Amino acid sequence: MHKLSNAQIAWRAAQDIEDGAYVNLGIGFPEMVARFQPPGFDAIFHTENGVLGFGDAPFDGAEDWDLINAGKKSITLKPGASLFNSADSFAMIRGGHLDVAILGAYQVSQNGDLANWSLCKGGVPGVGGAMDLVHGAKRVAVVTEHTTRDGKPKLVDSCTIPLTGVSCVNRVYTSLAVIDIRDSRFVIIEKLASVSMQELQNLTAAVLHIDSEVAELSVPEL
């Protein structure tokens, strides 16, 4: 079955970010979203450890380790950037000042519960800022493969692994579709033309609803 690459999923998510939006991207895959802002659009990226307005990574050898993002990667500052302490940084998050937070997911349930911090496999747990992010941003989106590596649905009726937040996700960008959460239901907004509704439903462990015409999920080759 044809599916989108991670870069293509990130591209699609980036198209919904408005010019001038304040955006927090989760560590790892969601960071890719920053590469695909529409031309002329300039979002301002926030990172939990106290930076607004960071840009690309510096060249190798030009790293300054006092200037990092929440993933502890070296970053640069764009003109207009600002720096602040961790309490102010999470005031921006919890206080509803961020326009969008985009995170990864192990599971998302139909009522918008997100599980993305623990697979319950033992070992050392770590939660970081995800539990704060999911309750603060005006819009919380998830970028993810539609299924796990071994083909199990990641969109489920009820999460079976530890939750990051309850009823917090607004939209899910998957490798097959764009799906909103409305009134505790998955509602298909867009899907790949090559994937039938039945195929999509078979790969999803909750009922997929159609509220209005489903658009084609169309993404350039990247």
Add this chain to the structure above:
Amino acid sequence: MDKTLDSIHDAVSIVSDDDTVMIGGFGGSGAPIELIHALIDRFVESGSPRDLTVINNNAGNGNIGIAAMLSLGMVKKAICSYPRTTQSHSFAEKYLAGEVQLELVPQGTLAERIRAGGAGIPAFYTPAGYGTELAHGKEVKEFDGKYYVLERWLKADVALVKAEQGDAHGNLIYRLASRNFNPLMCMAANVSIAQVEKIQAVGNLAPEHIQSPGIFVNTVVEVTGAQQEEDLIRAGAKYPIEKHHA
């Protein structure tokens, strides 16, 4: 008024067994490596301080700083948001062996608990963690149709922080993104000790640029040419590292 001390070892002599110690920094940014190593030097020489509770966003990386404190057995408990980084083997070994306790806290809740401790607010409600296992046993309350979890303040006996510039009044200015938890920890500890790259004469720091007003800071020690934790980890450094500063 003169809050400066010449010796980092004298500066950390106030830390006692069973103390709660807040340690600033996020990764290597703002991590007071020299102060931590001065504390470890004392432990290696005298067996004290031990049974410490350490509050930091992480729980040590590589074989230096907090990771070395853990490996040497100085720490009984870590309060942090993300102890599972790529080079956190010191914490993992101790934690999985049951030799160190962990209180895992969402990062924003950790920052706000520390800020609350410094601001005299014993508890507050936050949406973070509601409905998750990190809220087990905590009071939940509904405000305006949304659920919030009651969280307590965090205070410490001592805070160890790193700043770029300081003065004899304890005023501090941080470099780039190294502010992170440092100013909050200065507020929340009984005694806050700052290592600074440069001590300036009182009056030389522009008042409107000061990020930690001196009222929150007890001791300032100049550590010129301080090492960056990230550089040390990338170089494979292990405590004790060669000392450039006495």
